[in-house]
Amino acid sequence: MAHEANIHIRHLTRVEGHGDITAVIEGGELKEVRFSVVEAPRFFEVFLQGRTHHEVAHLASRVCGICAVSHRAAALKAIENAFDLHISEQSTSLRRLAFHGEVLSSHVLHLYFLVAPDYLNVPSILHLARTDRDTVERAMRLKRLAYDLCEVVVGRHTHPVAMNVGGFPFVHDKASLSKMKERLIAGLADMEETVSLFRRFDSPAFERETEYVSLKHSDVYPFYDGELYSSEGETLPADAYQDAVSEYVQPYSTAKYARWRNRPEYMVGALARLNNNYEGLKPFARYAAAELGVTVPCHNPFMNNSAQIVECAHCIEESIDIIDHLLETGIRPEREQAPVSPRSGSGVGAVEAPRGTLFHEYTFDDDGICREANLVIPTAQNLANLEADMRAYTPEIIDQEETQIAHALEVLVRAYDPCISCSTHVIRLGD
Amino acid sequence: MFRHRALPSYRVMSSEDLLDFLGHLMKSEPVMVPMERPDQPGFHVFDWLSRPEDLVLNYTTTTLPPKKAFFPPTETLFRFRGDDPPKLTPVKESGPFVLMGIHPCDLAAIEALDKAYSYPPPDRRWEYNRSRALLIGVDCVPDEYCFCDSLGVSQARRPGDLFLTQIDRGYLIEIHTPAGAETIAAARTDVANEADLSAAANRQRQKAGAFQGRMKTGPDRLADMLEAESFQDIWEDIASRCYGCGSCNTTCPACFCFTMSDELDWDLNSGVRMRSWDACQLQDFDLVAGGHRFREKRWQRVRHRWHRKFLYLYRRFGRPFCTGCGRCSRACTADINILDETNRIIEAASRGRTHD
Amino acid sequence: MTKTKDKPRIAFFDFACCEGCQLTVLQLEETLLDLLNHVEIAAWREAMSGGSDRYDIAFCEGSIASREDLNRIRRIRDTAETVVSLGTCASIGCHNALKNAWAMEDVLARVYGNKSNHFETLRAQPVAAVVPVDYQILGCPASLPEIRTVFKRILTSQPHPLPNDPVCVECKRNDTLCVLEKEIMCLGPVTRCGCNAICTSYGDACQGCRGLVDDPNLMATLRVLSTEQRHTIMAAVARKYRADENQIQEWFALYNGPDLQLTPEASDHGP
Amino acid sequence: MTDMENRQIRAPSDWTYLPEPARIVSIRREKMDAVIALELADGRPLGHMPGQFVQISRLGYGEIPISVCSTPTRPERFKICVRPVGHVSDALYKASEGDWVGIRGPFGRGFPVRTMRDRDILVAAGGIGLAPLRSLIQYIRDNRADYRRIIIVYGARNPSLILFREDVNTWTRDSDTEMFLTVDEGDESWNGRTGVLTQPIKEEIELNPRETVAAVVGPPVMYRFVALELLAKGVRNRRIFFSLERHFKCGIGKCGHCQLNGVYVCQDGPVFRYSDLTRLTEAVEARAPEE
Numbered sequence A: 001m002a003h004e005a006n007i008h009i010r011h012l013t014r015v016e017g018h019g020d021i022t023a024v025i026e027g028g029e030l031k032e033v034r035f036s037v038v039e040a041p042r043f044f045e046v047f048l049q050g051r052t053h054h055e056v057a058h059l060a061s062r063v064c065g066i067c068a069v070s071h072r073a074a075a076l077k078a079i080e081n082a083f084d085l086h087i088s089e090q091s092t093s094l095r096r097l098a099f100h101g102e103v104l105s106s107h108v109l110h111l112y113f114l115v116a117p118d119y120l121n122v123p124s125i126l127h128l129a130r131t132d133r134d135t136v137e138r139a140m141r142l143k144r145l146a147y148d149l150c151e152v153v154v155g156r157h158t159h160p161v162a163m164n165v166g167g168f169p170f171v172h173d174k175a176s177l178s179k180m181k182e183r184l185i186a187g188l189a190d191m192e193e194t195v196s197l198f199r200r201f202d203s204p205a206f207e208r209e210t211e212y213v214s215l216k217h218s219d220v221y222p223f224y225d226g227e228l229y230s231s232e233g234e235t236l237p238a239d240a241y242q243d244a245v246s247e248y249v250q251p252y253s254t255a256k257y258a259r260w261r262n263r264p265e266y267m268v269g270a271l272a273r274l275n276n277n278y279e280g281l282k283p284f285a286r287y288a289a290a291e292l293g294v295t296v297p298c299h300n301p302f303m304n305n306s307a308q309i310v311e312c313a314h315c316i317e318e319s320i321d322i323i324d325h326l327l328e329t330g331i332r333p334e335r336e337q338a339p340v341s342p343r344s345g346s347g348v349g350a351v352e353a354p355r356g357t358l359f360h361e362y363t364f365d366d367d368g369i370c371r372e373a374n375l376v377i378p379t380a381q382n383l384a385n386l387e388a389d390m391r392a393y394t395p396e397i398i399d400q401e402e403t404q405i406a407h408a409l410e411v412l413v414r415a416y417d418p419c420i421s422c423s424t425h426v427i428r429l430g431d
Numbered sequence B: 001m002f003r004h005r006a007l008p009s010y011r012v013m014s015s016e017d018l019l020d021f022l023g024h025l026m027k028s029e030p031v032m033v034p035m036e037r038p039d040q041p042g043f044h045v046f047d048w049l050s051r052p053e054d055l056v057l058n059y060t061t062t063t064l065p066p067k068k069a070f071f072p073p074t075e076t077l078f079r080f081r082g083d084d085p086p087k088l089t090p091v092k093e094s095g096p097f098v099l100m101g102i103h104p105c106d107l108a109a110i111e112a113l114d115k116a117y118s119y120p121p122p123d124r125r126w127e128y129n130r131s132r133a134l135l136i137g138v139d140c141v142p143d144e145y146c147f148c149d150s151l152g153v154s155q156a157r158r159p160g161d162l163f164l165t166q167i168d169r170g171y172l173i174e175i176h177t178p179a180g181a182e183t184i185a186a187a188r189t190d191v192a193n194e195a196d197l198s199a200a201a202n203r204q205r206q207k208a209g210a211f212q213g214r215m216k217t218g219p220d221r222l223a224d225m226l227e228a229e230s231f232q233d234i235w236e237d238i239a240s241r242c243y244g245c246g247s248c249n250t251t252c253p254a255c256f257c258f259t260m261s262d263e264l265d266w267d268l269n270s271g272v273r274m275r276s277w278d279a280c281q282l283q284d285f286d287l288v289a290g291g292h293r294f295r296e297k298r299w300q301r302v303r304h305r306w307h308r309k310f311l312y313l314y315r316r317f318g319r320p321f322c323t324g325c326g327r328c329s330r331a332c333t334a335d336i337n338i339l340d341e342t343n344r345i346i347e348a349a350s351r352g353r354t355h356d
Numbered sequence C: 001m002t003k004t005k006d007k008p009r010i011a012f013f014d015f016a017c018c019e020g021c022q023l024t025v026l027q028l029e030e031t032l033l034d035l036l037n038h039v040e041i042a043a044w045r046e047a048m049s050g051g052s053d054r055y056d057i058a059f060c061e062g063s064i065a066s067r068e069d070l071n072r073i074r075r076i077r078d079t080a081e082t083v084v085s086l087g088t089c090a091s092i093g094c095h096n097a098l099k100n101a102w103a104m105e106d107v108l109a110r111v112y113g114n115k116s117n118h119f120e121t122l123r124a125q126p127v128a129a130v131v132p133v134d135y136q137i138l139g140c141p142a143s144l145p146e147i148r149t150v151f152k153r154i155l156t157s158q159p160h161p162l163p164n165d166p167v168c169v170e171c172k173r174n175d176t177l178c179v180l181e182k183e184i185m186c187l188g189p190v191t192r193c194g195c196n197a198i199c200t201s202y203g204d205a206c207q208g209c210r211g212l213v214d215d216p217n218l219m220a221t222l223r224v225l226s227t228e229q230r231h232t233i234m235a236a237v238a239r240k241y242r243a244d245e246n247q248i249q250e251w252f253a254l255y256n257g258p259d260l261q262l263t264p265e266a267s268d269h270g271p
Numbered sequence D: 001m002t003d004m005e006n007r008q009i010r011a012p013s014d015w016t017y018l019p020e021p022a023r024i025v026s027i028r029r030e031k032m033d034a035v036i037a038l039e040l041a042d043g044r045p046l047g048h049m050p051g052q053f054v055q056i057s058r059l060g061y062g063e064i065p066i067s068v069c070s071t072p073t074r075p076e077r078f079k080i081c082v083r084p085v086g087h088v089s090d091a092l093y094k095a096s097e098g099d100w101v102g103i104r105g106p107f108g109r110g111f112p113v114r115t116m117r118d119r120d121i122l123v124a125a126g127g128i129g130l131a132p133l134r135s136l137i138q139y140i141r142d143n144r145a146d147y148r149r150i151i152i153v154y155g156a157r158n159p160s161l162i163l164f165r166e167d168v169n170t171w172t173r174d175s176d177t178e179m180f181l182t183v184d185e186g187d188e189s190w191n192g193r194t195g196v197l198t199q200p201i202k203e204e205i206e207l208n209p210r211e212t213v214a215a216v217v218g219p220p221v222m223y224r225f226v227a228l229e230l231l232a233k234g235v236r237n238r239r240i241f242f243s244l245e246r247h248f249k250c251g252i253g254k255c256g257h258c259q260l261n262g263v264y265v266c267q268d269g270p271v272f273r274y275s276d277l278t279r280l281t282e283a284v285e286a287r288a289p290e291e
């Protein structure tokens, strides 16, 4: 029984980047709990200044290796908005396709490599190589599927190439897209297995109401497109995000925190998207949701993992549809648009990165040079909510041993899938 | 049936019959042809054909020359396994193939490489791959970089088996070898009449008038000039612009330098030896252990390129190892044009400059 | 070819970076399992809990940008027999070094405002500049073909001298169309190959993420971009970009750091 | 070649770049070199001449040119001497007895053992250059009656880098060889000559210049200084032979790496007449020393 505990987990494993968990319990009462990001900051906001829009787009994906496509896409949308460029429907479809590859890749990595070991009681998925080869191979297969999907569309997952301002500088090969489609169809079987695997894992029955924020689109489940939406019913155009989202600094964390209007915490990510966009899901994804017991609205942060599985299924289904559409309409060559003659402008790009809503905003001067950059990253938006959950959850388990509490907190943090390397690049201060 | 007839002989074939013929060929052997790049429409590439209609015979140029059919940019020479004793298995492709749509300059280059690679001891791998191929040439229209007529190969036919010239009613087919005759015998063709022959001759005349640039002397005099003088200032000027990227070598149909390297499998015991195209303009081409470089300055490497093409191999094999295809000028990322620079040398030599 | 002894223990460490390099190692996927026949994974924070402090080969990604980083990398160097700098951040400095063009207090103030005194940052340096490294893998993210090669070379005790050919060589070996033909300017002619020219294979320009070759003719880039050329394509490129020296310098800086100078002085091996 | 009959593909009897296995029968490792004795898998002699080289592979590492350092007059096995300087040479240096390597060759033109007959032979070796020259010296000693004086000048960087110590001792001891050993830098235990190897040539050796044939192998800078001394003593430039080093990949005049003006070092050499080299602008070894 942990009447007294002083938990400090340094450099939490199986998360992206460096973060520490601290929890202090005195006399059976929780005194302090926090998750601090200790990753060295990289200052993108500083060195993006003075760069051309080409360079900005190129650098943007380097914010994060795991959600590189999202960052690139957000930057492209912002730049294209700033210069009033319009890309073809075909390019939009291809960008969506790359997005689905990334979401799949990121979620599979999280679910199999980072989360599953907690439930299977091994230090890493690779430790199952001998005892449960099936699971390891399925994980690898799904990763490969996601990676190859990105490869077909944008060359590679981490730091996509050829995903440029205005469109694509090469014509996608129909044969490889059809081959991809076959593999996606086969991938649904692996998703089925994934659903059965994760159904076996019991998530804690913890709930806490909060506000869920994501993009929302009337036609599609939003990753690449949509308006900003909150579960409290508010809709606003993505480029007005600053009306609602503001950031603040905590001295113990190199990442920033964000509030939604006057609410000091809110949640973004798979669970938020699912809560806000359930109707947009494809049939197999709905089936997966039912199998995993996800009903919306869902207030259990541990269910974020299940929401990710549902989204994986959705991404595969949606990708099949997109490829079908591309093959049907035929792929037309489109030259990458020449850079607009240098001019001033500013624009916002908002997308749903695997971990939640991501904003890029740039201002260019008369020479087309970036003068100001603002990036708001999902993990930063989630940090306050995560700490609120930790504060609410710890008392529920305070009777357990110190190590069990520590482990439970680790599992909670992992459920959020924090991406710390991203989160240390946030820009302007909220006040 | 054509076997005893004097070669070359002539036939005519319609464009539709040509595609039928191609379809027929493809049934028995793989066919490599120029086609439009799927990823970059408007540009062409030599590749293995899967549908006859992908053939493009009126292409201007390709980045890589068709020699890649016999001598791929990277290929496996043999596999090994570290047994006791080690097991070494040569890797070779099986069966004959057809290489179609070769411009005269590229035919000439293949002939040049035949010479170089069969010089004793012969390169069996080249010989083997060459012996598998039936070569079908095609007539062309020069672009802004072409100067093959200055090197006397604009009408080259050897070592092709068949040669196609576009005429009104399809293609005039020149049959140059018995193998060519045998292959074409299976196709629907018509006798070539006077009008066909004169249409083809007309096209040759048009071609001869279409070159935008000429080399200001013949290869023989050029070799003498290069031997007689150092031209260091010209080499240095070119070198100040040159990246040393080697693209002029790697796009050249008559370059044939290569390097070899091993690649292990994941068992760390078996693997392959590969050979890949190399380029004398690269900084490390002549680097040896201990850090010695024998052409240390970029201008020495530039000079080497010209000397090798127009002097050394000219003396050794009796022909320049440049066919005027223009690929290197087009590929040069630094705007170095082989014809312009060669003419600069010729002019300097003709002005009777002295050594520096 | 190597005699089997104890499997070497490998560990992965990350410093300031996007962690894309580690992720690229995960892309070895099936071969990852083959790899496990030859090595044991001792520590991989991103993929595994309960890492060990006993390891022989340390793969380090990212740049050194804080005092803590410095101490950590020195500890790693003391422990590991072989240190590998994984990716351009760890080998050359990459984007992290771009902030070095500013004073560090200004950098912090811009991001954390009046709370900046809670944080510290150092000039970013590649791992390779702080401790000696035995193998370098370049690329942003680390080039997959080079990751494969270096793994095999480490396991068979072979050195891995960085390739010194420019990207153009790989473009040609792949028979891809030079992007200049489409009037897109490319840093491939001065950039170290080893990535199998992935960007240009997808029709995009090389941005130089593997750093410069030993003897780059930077003045040639300047000349190509800033003057009118005879060559039809090159003339179009020059017209299209109309780049001045400053812009080109900034472009090179993306991966080669802000200190690189474009100077007309002939290098050792030029002209 | 284009005849239909010829298009029926016959497998070539010898696949040009395929090495044949050879086993390491012994290896003697010194600080900076290893002498390796090899035996071809089928036991037949290599069939080389002094000055020729083989392309030797360590499979999985690569292939490099290495001179044969043993004489064909003792044919059972052949030897090479490797200095570890990189990839393949390191791997060879670290190999063990019983390991397999791949061999192609022998290749190239060796020393003119015919021209040398009935003449005085001067051998000038710098560093690892002694390897091919040892083959020559042994060959001449095994055919002693055909040759006249054997003068050996050998320069090593320091005493610990002296190659083939036993041979060097024998050549010093025996009266039918005149041995001049020098090191660039001596140490406490060293009481022999120090200085570059041109010194003994200049100061100690009496030559019958008209009757002397010289064979020179060493680092690139060495050649021209040795040549100058020999010319100064009246040795004819036609009778001075250099064995050159260049980057080789194929060993048979195809890969282009070793091209030196119009010649292929691997095929037309590696042994060249000095008088031929002076015409080749790229033969840095033969160029007059810079002022």
Ligand SMILES: Cc1cc2nc3c(=O)[nH]c(=O)nc-3n(C[C@H](O)[C@H](O)[C@H](O)COP(=O)(O)OP(=O)(O)OC[C@H]3O[C@@H](n4cnc5c(N)ncnc54)[C@H](O)[C@@H]3O)c2cc1C
Pocket: B284, B286, B287, B288, B289, B290, B291, D053, D062, D063, D064, D065, D066, D067, D068, D080, D081, D082, D083, D084, D085, D086, D087, D088, D089, D090, D128, D131, D132, D244, D245, D246, D247, D248, D249, D270
């Ligand atoms: C005719 C001839 C005879 C030789 N005889 C001997 C000998 O008896 N003993 C001995 O120790 N060495 C000899 N060498 C030198 C030996 O070939 C080189 O040391 C060896 O190639 C270095 O290869 P590596 O893989 O160990 O080094 P690498 O790791 O490949 O690189 C070291 C350097 O050597 C260069 N290099 C690579 N391949 C070759 C090559 N084929 N030729 C020259 N340089 C190359 C590389 O560019 C690099 O700069 C001879 C060379 C020649 C040409």
Ligand code: SF4
Pocket: B241, B242, B243, B244, B245, B246, B247, B248, B249, B281, B328, B331, B332, B333, B334, B335, B336
């Ligand atoms: S292509 Fe041009 S820049 Fe490249 S090596 Fe050749 S001449 Fe030099």
Ligand code: SF4
Pocket: B247, B333, C167, C168, C169, C171, C172, C177, C178, C179, C180, C186, C187, C188, C189, C197, C200, C206
């Ligand atoms: S695309 Fe770039 S790297 Fe490739 S050949 Fe052209 S200039 Fe060189």
Ligand code: SF4
Pocket: C139, C140, C167, C188, C191, C192, C195, C196, C197, C198, C199, C200, C205, C206, C207, C208, C209, C210, C211
């Ligand atoms: S092509 Fe250039 S930018 Fe792309 S991976 Fe290679 S070196 Fe990096």
